[in-house]
Amino acid sequence: MDLKEIIEKNDSKILLLVADGLGGIPHPEHGYRTELEVAEIPHLYELASKSALGLTIPVEPGITPGSGPAHLSLFGYDPVKHEIGRGVLEALGIGFHMTKRDVAARGNFATIKPDGTIIDRRAGRIPTEQSRKIVEKLQEHIKEIDGVEIILKPGKEHRFVLVLRGDGLSDKLTDTDPQHEGLKMLDPEPLSDEAKFTAEVIKKFVKKALEILKDEPKANGILLRGFAKVPDLEPFPEKYQLRALSIAAYPMYKGLTRLLGFDTPDAGDNFETEVKKLKELWNEYDFFYLHYKDTDKAGEDGDFEKKVKVIEALDKFIPELLELKPDVFVITGDHSTPSFIGGHSWHPNPLLIYSKYAGIFNREARFTERDCSKGYLGTIRAMDLMPILLANAGKLKKFGA
Amino acid sequence: MDLKEIIEKNDSKILLLVADGLGGIPHPEHGYRTELEVAEIPHLYELASKSALGLTIPVEPGITPGSGPAHLSLFGYDPVKHEIGRGVLEALGIGFHMTKRDVAARGNFATIKPDGTIIDRRAGRIPTEQSRKIVEKLQEHIKEIDGVEIILKPGKEHRFVLVLRGDGLSDKLTDTDPQHEGLKMLDPEPLSDEAKFTAEVIKKFVKKALEILKDEPKANGILLRGFAKVPDLEPFPEKYQLRALSIAAYPMYKGLTRLLGFDTPDAGDNFETEVKKLKELWNEYDFFYLHYKDTDKAGEDGDFEKKVKVIEALDKFIPELLELKPDVFVITGDHSTPSFIGGHSWHPNPLLIYSKYAGIFNREARFTERDCSKGYLGTIRAMDLMPILLANAGKLKKFGA
Numbered sequence: 001m002d003l004k005e006i007i008e009k010n011d012s013k014i015l016l017l018v019a020d021g022l023g024g025i026p027h028p029e030h031g032y033r034t035e036l037e038v039a040e041i042p043h044l045y046e047l048a049s050k051s052a053l054g055l056t057i058p059v060e061p062g063i064t065p066g067s068g069p070a071h072l073s074l075f076g077y078d079p080v081k082h083e084i085g086r087g088v089l090e091a092l093g094i095g096f097h098m099t100k101r102d103v104a105a106r107g108n109f110a111t112i113k114p115d116g117t118i119i120d121r122r123a124g125r126i127p128t129e130q131s132r133k134i135v136e137k138l139q140e141h142i143k144e145i146d147g148v149e150i151i152l153k154p155g156k157e158h159r160f161v162l163v164l165r166g167d168g169l170s171d172k173l174t175d176t177d178p179q180h181e182g183l184k185m186l187d188p189e190p191l192s193d194e195a196k197f198t199a200e201v202i203k204k205f206v207k208k209a210l211e212i213l214k215d216e217p218k219a220n221g222i223l224l225r226g227f228a229k230v231p232d233l234e235p236f237p238e239k240y241q242l243r244a245l246s247i248a249a250y251p252m253y254k255g256l257t258r259l260l261g262f263d264t265p266d267a268g269d270n271f272e273t274e275v276k277k278l279k280e281l282w283n284e285y286d287f288f289y290l291h292y293k294d295t296d297k298a299g300e301d302g303d304f305e306k307k308v309k310v311i312e313a314l315d316k317f318i319p320e321l322l323e324l325k326p327d328v329f330v331i332t333g334d335h336s337t338p339s340f341i342g343g344h345s346w347h348p349n350p351l352l353i354y355s356k357y358a359g360i361f362n363r364e365a366r367f368t369e370r371d372c373s374k375g376y377l378g379t380i381r382a383m384d385l386m387p388i389l390l391a392n393a394g395k396l397k398k399f400g401a
Numbered sequence: 402m403d404l405k406e407i408i409e410k411n412d413s414k415i416l417l418l419v420a421d422g423l424g425g426i427p428h429p430e431h432g433y434r435t436e437l438e439v440a441e442i443p444h445l446y447e448l449a450s451k452s453a454l455g456l457t458i459p460v461e462p463g464i465t466p467g468s469g470p471a472h473l474s475l476f477g478y479d480p481v482k483h484e485i486g487r488g489v490l491e492a493l494g495i496g497f498h499m500t501k502r503d504v505a506a507r508g509n510f511a512t513i514k515p516d517g518t519i520i521d522r523r524a525g526r527i528p529t530e531q532s533r534k535i536v537e538k539l540q541e542h543i544k545e546i547d548g549v550e551i552i553l554k555p556g557k558e559h560r561f562v563l564v565l566r567g568d569g570l571s572d573k574l575t576d577t578d579p580q581h582e583g584l585k586m587l588d589p590e591p592l593s594d595e596a597k598f599t600a601e602v603i604k605k606f607v608k609k610a611l612e613i614l615k616d617e618p619k620a621n622g623i624l625l626r627g628f629a630k631v632p633d634l635e636p637f638p639e640k641y642q643l644r645a646l647s648i649a650a651y652p653m654y655k656g657l658t659r660l661l662g663f664d665t666p667d668a669g670d671n672f673e674t675e676v677k678k679l680k681e682l683w684n685e686y687d688f689f690y691l692h693y694k695d696t697d698k699a700g701e702d703g704d705f706e707k708k709v710k711v712i713e714a715l716d717k718f719i720p721e722l723l724e725l726k727p728d729v730f731v732i733t734g735d736h737s738t739p740s741f742i743g744g745h746s747w748h749p750n751p752l753l754i755y756s757k758y759a760g761i762f763n764r765e766a767r768f769t770e771r772d773c774s775k776g777y778l779g780t781i782r783a784m785d786l787m788p789i790l791l792a793n794a795g796k797l798k799k800f801g802a
Contacts, residue, residue, distance in 0.1 A: 001460070001461055006464075360426070361426075362771075384461070391746075396465060399460060399480075400485065400490075
């Protein structure tokens with residue numbers, strides 16, 4: 001359904017708190033309880049007793065998403081239709097502002113033999129500082145090829161981002177990284193006619209770069225993969241007729257929401273500064289995306305106790321957030337990151353919708369995966385969340401008579 | 402899936418009782434209970450203990466539907482694909498039998514200045530009787546334009562329905578109602594070439610009508626909107642190979658099911674006369690749609706106690722309906738109308754399927770939104786209901802070997 005036909009603007013405010021990787025599964029070494037079940041989170045539990053609960057499937061059943069697609073889905077964009085290429089995600093991750101004219105790729109420095117055969121795909125994981133200097137040297141010598149601006153940005157260790165900026169560029173290209181050592185670097189192959197020019201520019205860039213790098217002891221080769229343009233997405237503020245603010249400390253999330261047309265001010269580097277910024281700008285927006293990263297990090301580390309602690313730390317902010325009096329306050333994850341698995345997973349996200357009209361059916365419910373799985377909202381696709389939030393905020397008219 | 406390939410006819414009977422706007426949400430002033438939870442409904446509770454329960458999403462998550470799309474969905478037609486235009490719904494609402502050659506529009510009498518500027522879009526809400534006489538006068542003078550039959554039917558107060566009947570008519574036209582006072586009446590604009598002829602006929606009709614109305618003190622202008630033809634839907638009896646009977650007192654529901662090819666006899670003007678008619682015709686059909694309106698009306702009025710009462714009134718009919726021994730007896734709503742909201746809402750409908758094979762898992766369950774939300778059937782789209790009913794009625798063969 002085209003929501004725009006039934007959206008009506010009003011003054012109500014929606015606050016979406018995404019606790020990254022929030023969901024877990026019962027851990028056999030912790031009495032078969034999840035991190036949310038072990039944590040002491042009185043504020044979240046009280047909130048749950050006044051909310052409607054459910055679970056959200058990040059993308060499709062069984063699919064473990066990266067943060068990119070998982071967030072797209074939460075914002076109501078089909079992540080299977082709108083794939084965000086690796087190059088774009090890398091660029092967003094280092095805080096680079098991409099434009100529609102750009103093609104980005106993830107770059108690795110590599111160690112190669114004189115004939116181009118790859119000895120080490122990561123150039124011995126050279127230190128970030130050393131790698132940064134090499135990137136600067138390249139940038140100094142290569143600024144433009146055939147009218148295309150060449151932009152190089154350092155990443156961690158052997159990683160960098162290459163951005164081509166110009167007209168008529170295409171991302172329909174194969175990687176130059178053969179993915180295995182002992183093989184030679186590849187030329188980028190255009191996958192359609194429109195990509196022929198871009199492939200030529202990249203070939204020229206690689207040739208120039210190898211010339212500059214030829215005396216580097218380790219970083220004498222470069223591998224490029226994931227050529228990508230920014231996806232052509234309808235801006236979020238337009239799609240939902242909302243003034244939308246994104247509050248995130250991490251560049252990836254800020255960059256992704258910037259792509260979607262959110263205002264993305266600097267919100268410091270931790271959740272406290274994020275909340276401060278949120279309060280500062282509360283009166284100026286209708287929709288607020290607030291990102292909490294620590295849950296995912298602890299889950300990725302497979303650290304059950306740590307994840308419990310950061311959930312408890314989040315709980316302490318709840319009263320402050322409620323003081324803002326959002327009409328609709330939603331808490332969920334983008335994907336689960338159970339510490340028992342130590343990585344992203346396919347398990348659905350706990351979901352809490354606090355709103356006068358949400359349907360408060362279980363006044364004993366706690367904010368846990370277990371209670372959410374029995375919640376009134378059921379298990380829904382994350383993609384279906386936005387219309388429910390708009391409905392709760394009174395921003396949707398009746399469909400049909 | 403094309404159900405027709407696996408449908409097999411048999412003698413079993415399905416009774417679908419739609420209690421309009423049945424579902425509610427917990428009301429803070431009534432102990433966080435819903436109308437269904439407060440009502441004394443021993444028959445429905447007993448039935449629930451012998452049934453499978455669940456919830457149905459009327460159209461899509463978060464979408465609040467009108468009764469038209471909500472009913473289409475219950476009958477297994479995608480209401481987003483098959484939108485029923487305003488003009489058609491108005492015609493159905495006053496009991497007019499539309500044919501495929503018709504284009505209907507909703508009409509308003511309005512008060513206009515000599516230059517066509519609208520002073521009052523509702524002509525001072527002139528009394529129904531007075532409006533009826535004006536409609537009759539127009540009809541008397543305008544019966545046909547360029548071979549197109551002109552049919553006018555009075556509605557309530559300033560409202561009427563205009564139907565054009567003829568060949569080569571199209572509903573791809575803009576409204577003549579600018580929706581605001583102080584603006585002039587508009588000409589209908591054809592949105593495609595095929596609508597040019599229809600636009601000309603309407604222009605001529607309006608011109609003639611204004612001439613006839615010119616001395617009316619209030620109703621001297623007319624505004625038309627929602628030009629619509631009947632949607633091209635596969636008839637229900639064909640789609641499901643059922644002899645289908647519709648029992649409804651209200652014209653809108655009778656008209657909608659008539660469009661879908663149900664037999665729609667006069668069933669009186671209340672639920673008692675409806676049940677009487679149902680019993681009379683029980684032996685002649687396989688599928689019975691039975692409509693109960695009072696739940697929606699009480700919900701729309703925001704009257705919790707009233708809604709409790711009309712649910713209790715409905716309960717008293719349950720034994721009589723069970724005496725008919727339907728093989729499958731389904732009770733659900735088309736959409737929710739929580740009295741806490743005082744209007745249609747997006748909340749899913751309680752669903753009860755009473756059938757030998759439904760899966761009777763909770764013998765303690767009551768027929769409430771709460772128990773339905775934990776029911777064995779889960780939360781399904783209303784669109785998915787028909788195949789489940791056919792299956793329970795033994796009318797579906799195995800798919801594949």
